[in-house]
Each structure stands twice: as C-alpha cells, then as structure tokens.
Amino acid sequence: MIDLNIKSYTVEKLEDPFGLLSGDRYEFFLDLDIDEEDELFSEKGVGLRVLFVAEGEQTKIVSYHFFEQGSEKVFDFALEDDEEEEILQFCKEHLAE
Numbered sequence: 001m002i003d004l005n006i007k008s009y010t011v012e013k014l015e016d017p018f019g020l021l022s023g024d025r026y027e028f029f030l031d032l033d034i035d036e037e038d039e040l041f042s043e044k045g046v047g048l049r050v051l052f053v054a055e056g057e058q059t060k061i062v063s064y065h066f067f068e069q070g071s072e073k074v075f076d077f078a079l080e081d082d083e084e085e086e087i088l089q090f091c092k093e094h095l096a097e
Contacts, residue, residue, distance in 0.1 A: 004083055005033040011094060014051075023055025025062070028091055031069070040077055045069030052091045059092050 014025040028050040034041045047069055051062040061084060066075040079087065 004086055006090065007031045007033045009094065023053045026052045026095065028052060040066060040075060042068045044071065050087060050091060054095060061088055
C-alpha cells in the first residue's frame with residue numbers, strides 16, 4: 001500500500017477543439033511525498049499524472065501513471081482500489097480551483 005501524501009498539485013482543463021469527447025477532461029499532476037522505505041521512492045521525487053473526466057454528476061479516472069520527477073520516467077505501479085478512490089475524491093474536490 002502506497003502512502004498517498006499529496007504535497008502539491010496542478011490541474012488543467014483539457015480542450016477538445018473538435019467536440020468529439022463527452023464531458024470535461026482534466027489533467028492532474030500530483031506531487032507525492034513517498035516514504036524512503038517504499039519501493040516507489042525516488043530521490044528525485046515521485047508524481048502521479050491523472051486523467052479525470054467529469055460529465056454532469058458522473059466523475060471517473062480515465063487513466064493514471066506514476067512518474068519520476070525531472071526525468072518523467074514512468075513507474076509500473078498500480079493504485080489499490082482504496083487508493084484510487086482517494087485520488088478520485090481528491091480530484092473531485094479540487095476541480096473548481
């Protein structure tokens with residue numbers, strides 16, 4: 001289980017210039033504070049990129065991946081169900097910012 005301590009984040013609404021996609025899409029970049037003992041730890045820092053969709057009252061995570069700060073190297077780790085729910089709630093709460 002990964003400790004999802006979010007130090008900072010940025011969010012950007014993605015434009016759909018052709019209107020092909022339903023709902024609004026957002027890209028979140030979360031800067032995570034990972035314990036040194038965790039196998040995901042990197043001295044450069046670890047981020048989580050999340051593609052999030054909001055359509056009316058429906059929201060969901062479309063995709064995500066962990067990456068190393070600076071190098072953008074992608075880590076092959078998956079969130080557990082409760083962690084994914086925590087990230088979903090975080091994204092829902094921070095859409096308006």
